[in-house]
Amino acid sequence: MNRLILGVFGFMGVLVLAIGVLVIVLVVGGGDDGDNGDTGGGPRGESELRxxxxxxxxxxxxxxxxxxxxLYIVEIFGGLVTLDPDLxxxxxxxxxxxxxxxxxxxxxxxxxxSYTFKIRRDALFHDRKPVNASVVKFSLERAADPATQSLVSEFFLGDIIGVKEKLRGEADEVSGVRVVDQFTIEITIEREITSFLFKLTYPTAYVVDEAQVGGNANWTRNPNGTGPYKLDEWRLGELIVLEANTRYHLGAPxxxxxxxxxxxTGITLxxxxxxxxxxVALDDLTRVQDTTDRLNAEYHSGERLSISYLGFNTNAPPFDDVKVRRAFAMAIDKDELVREVLNDAIPVANGLLMPGLKAYTEDAQDPPFDPERALELLAESKYGGPEGLPEITMAESGTGAASGPVTLVIQExxxxxxxxxVGLQQSQSETFFQDVNEGRFQLFALGWIMDYPDEENLLNIHFDSESPNNDTFYENAEVDALLRQGLIEPLGPARNELYREAEQLILDDVPWFPLFFSRFHVLIKPYVNNYLIPAAVVPRLRFITLDTE
Structure with missing residues (x-):
């Protein structure tokens, strides 16, 4: 579950609408105007990417x-299956x-x-210890252990028989995970789920070293993973260094x-x-897009499978009334936000499903900007108008700095x-997610990067009334029926239509108000080759090459 903290989630070149910070970033870019010196476009002699x-x-x-x-976990660890850069x-x-x-x-x-996986005999941890079926079983059961306190394991692993019982503390092991022999493991799920194997690509299903994690609270400072890179150094607030795993079973980086x-500051560096x-920071975007600027030849952009949105807690007054939710949505002019604040750097979201998903449609209709109708809806609500509303605060992740321009413009x-x-409240990201999940906010600004390219990874996870990650506490029986049928429907037009119907019902009920889809805007030195920026978070560093001559 790769949430975008609106204000922190800039990574891998995405303009993640960083509602709070408002940066278009590659792995956290930032920027001032920089100087006009040499960009250092010559080849690099050493095998190091900075x-x-x-x-x-x-x-x-x-x-x-x-x-x-x-961003780091997918390079250090791995699971039974993965996604390639084309997803x-x-x-x-x-x-x-x-x-x-x-x-x-x-x-x-x-x-x-039942799915039977044969484990590669050449799959090793970074310390050269072999991966076997028992390690896979341990890892899946650890993810489902209540002591691990995973907030996402029920969604990604909950289809496996016995995971829910393990999460509730009612079972010591997961009955649906069986070691067949040293290098064979069987995983049994409750019913046919179209996207189940995609769920196993998420880090919750990754393998960890049983000998390392037991009783060692600081093991993540020196993790023993199976991925293409290993953590060599981590200086908090300064530096992270990854070193290639030369024995990586899918090919050395x-x-x-x-x-x-x-x-x-990105562009200065x-x-x-x-x-x-x-x-590329927003302030620098016009410059690098100018074809007469020397950086333009090194500028790249593209779409990502992610969305920025406002979430309304449907249990919390005044957003327990759909008319209030619609009124607040219809008072926001998204076109003006993109034009005046974001310099047209990203597209307005017309719905929840973004381009690139099979069920995406331009016909999705979220509440339009209509301030007159918004006031009428407030008057029609059980609160009787603006004067009857309780005090309202919008929560965002932050460290106490001033809110970003998008947040302030929406407030205005x-x-x-x-x-x-509407008041604004910032909290540290460590507690922000938990507070959202536990319904402590009336209204919050967040975002979502798809973990894999399937509608279920957005609609089912957030809007099924029984989903543990339904962060707005939204309930609609008709939506539930459509989403649950979508889980088992084979890929094809019928499944797409189920998700389109569900999407429109959700848009009408406004538990989320979609703001923007995202794009990446990056500068890449000419000696860097195959710098892939996939539409989701997947391992990619091992594919990059550098010219050395």
Whole structure:
């Protein structure tokens, strides 16, 4: 579950609408105007890639749920299956993807489905210890252990028989995970789920070293993973260094060292040749898009599978009334925000599902900007108008600094169009997610990066009334029925239509108000090749090469 903290989630070149910070970043870019010196476009002789990166909140794959942490986790650890940069499902620790054709997938008489994974004999931890079926079973059960305190394991692993019982403390092991032999493991799920194997690509299903994690609270400072890179150094607030795993079972990375600076101004460092790639801050975007500027040839942009939104707690007054939610949505002019504040750097979101998903449609209709109708809705609500509303505060992740321009403009629009003065509250990201999950906020600003390209990873996880990650406490029986049918419907037009119907019902009820989809805007030195920026968070560093001559 890769949440975008609106204000922190800039990574991998995405304009994540950083509602609070408002930066278009690559691994946390930032920027001033820089100087006009040499950009350092010549080749590099050493096998080291220098980037700007965010400070991860947690490198435990079973606990982390934010994109900043996932950036490193997907390179250090791995699971049975993974996604390639084109977001296709691929084997990782497993020899192959289990299918009915190869005998790895069996639909049982009781409707349960069993997947059998053969583990690669050359799959090793960084300390050269072999990966086996017992380690995989331990890892999945650790993720489902209540003591691990994972906020996302129920969604990603809850289809496996016995996971829910383990999470509730009612079972010591997960009955649906069975060691067949030293290098074979069987996973049985409750019913056919179209996207189940995609869920296993999420870090919650990654393998960890049982000998390391037991009783060692600080193990993530020196994690023993199975991924293409290993953590070599982590100086808090300064630096993270990843070293190539030369024995990586899918092929050794091309670059020996990845050095992440955790602080600095992106474009300034880039022009001084101190980083090889950087995100572009909003203030610098016009410059680098100018074809007469010398940086333009090194500028790249594209779309990401992510969305920025406002979340309304449907249990908390006054947003327990759909008319109030619609009124607040209809008082926001998203086109003006993108044009005047964001310089047209990203597209307005017309719905919840973004381009790139099979069920995306331009016909999705969220509440339009209509301040007159918004006031009418407030008057029609059970609160009788602006004067009947309780005090309202919007929460965002932050460290006490001033709120960003998007947040402030939205606040101003509500005051101008509704006569409602909404307060702003910032909290540290460590507690922000938990507070959102526990319903402590009336209204919050957040974002979402898709973990894999399936509608279920956005709609089911956030809007099914029984989802543990339904952060707005939204309930609609018709939506539930559509989403649950979508889980089991084979890929194709019928499934797409189920998700489109559900999307429109959700948009009408406004538990979320979608603001923007996102784009990445980055500068890449000419000697850096194959710098892939996938639409989701996947391992990618091992594919990059550097010219050395």
């Amino acid at each position: 980037l700007l990166g965010p400070e991860p909140s947690d490198l435990d794959p079973h606990r982390a749920q934010d994109a900043d942490s996932a 296709n499902l691929q084997p990782d620790l497993a020899e192959e993807i289990p299918t009915e054709e190869n005998g790895g997938k069996v639909v049982n008489e009781d409707g349960t489905v 091309n670059i020996a060292t990845i050095r992440y600076l955790l602080t600095g 880039y022009e001084r040749d101190e980083v090889d790639v950087t995100g 629009m509500w005051l101008d169009h509704l006569g409602v003065d």
